[in-house]
Amino acid sequence: MDKTVTDFLRSLDRSLFLEGPAKRYADYDGPLPIGFDQTISQPSLVAYMTDALDVDKTHRILEIGTGSGYQTAFLAHFAKEVVTIERIRELSVTAKERLDDLGYHNITYIIGDGTRGWAERAPYDRIMVTAAPDEIPPLLIEQLRVGGKMVIPCGGRGHQELVLVKKAPDRSISRTKLLDVAFVPLISD
Numbered sequence: 001m002d003k004t005v006t007d008f009l010r011s012l013d014r015s016l017f018l019e020g021p022a023k024r025y026a027d028y029d030g031p032l033p034i035g036f037d038q039t040i041s042q043p044s045l046v047a048y049m050t051d052a053l054d055v056d057k058t059h060r061i062l063e064i065g066t067g068s069g070y071q072t073a074f075l076a077h078f079a080k081e082v083v084t085i086e087r088i089r090e091l092s093v094t095a096k097e098r099l100d101d102l103g104y105h106n107i108t109y110i111i112g113d114g115t116r117g118w119a120e121r122a123p124y125d126r127i128m129v130t131a132a133p134d135e136i137p138p139l140l141i142e143q144l145r146v147g148g149k150m151v152i153p154c155g156g157r158g159h160q161e162l163v164l165v166k167k168a169p170d171r172s173i174s175r176t177k178l179l180d181v182a183f184v185p186l187i188s189d
């Protein structure tokens with residue numbers, strides 16, 4: 001893994017993204033509750049996914065599932081700009097407050113259904129999805145730039161795989177399985 005990602009993982013205080021009793025367990029390398037039946041992801045997995053997405057300072061990134069904003073901080077740190085979509089308003093608002101406090105001003109917060117992406121700013125160099133659909137939403141593939149990459153957990157409640165999707169110059173799509181994972185479901189409104 002790129003050292004800049006592991007260094008950032010170490011430098012970012014995860015307790016800032018937690019509230020109430022969960023705050024005490026911030027150092028635990030596993031998912032934790034953030035309310036509304038949702039979870040903050042496992043830190044080592046967030047670092048792994050950031051590394052797999054291969055982000056640089058020229059990239060515009062679309063993130064689906066803002067949640068606590070923890071993964072968003074990694075993306076905002078390594079990319080030029082981030083558009084992050086969350087369907088639960090309260091989570092989006094709280095994430096924005098935290099990321100504003102941390103000094104990240106290259107993030108646009110959208111409240112809505114991320115399965116439709118956000119056509120206004122498409123195409124995206126990179127897409128990060130942090131909730132699992134049964135199948136990759138076609139609009140996300142459409143909004144991915146040619147030569148772009150997407151990291152997405154796929155496969156519903158039973159068995160999920162983290163997949164790296166690449167869009168080739170001829171617009172064909174390749175999928176590489178990275179890991180078995182367990183994410184909350186991507187809910188289509």
Ligand code: SAH
Pocket residue numbers: 038039040041064065066067068069070071072085086087088091112113114115130131184185186187188189
């Ligand atoms: N990356 C987050 C983890 C988020 S958990 C973090 O680090 O904290 C997944 C999030 O996806 C939840 O907040 C959930 O509300 C959101 N979500 C689920 N379906 C969605 C959809 N269709 N559009 C946008 N957000 C969605």
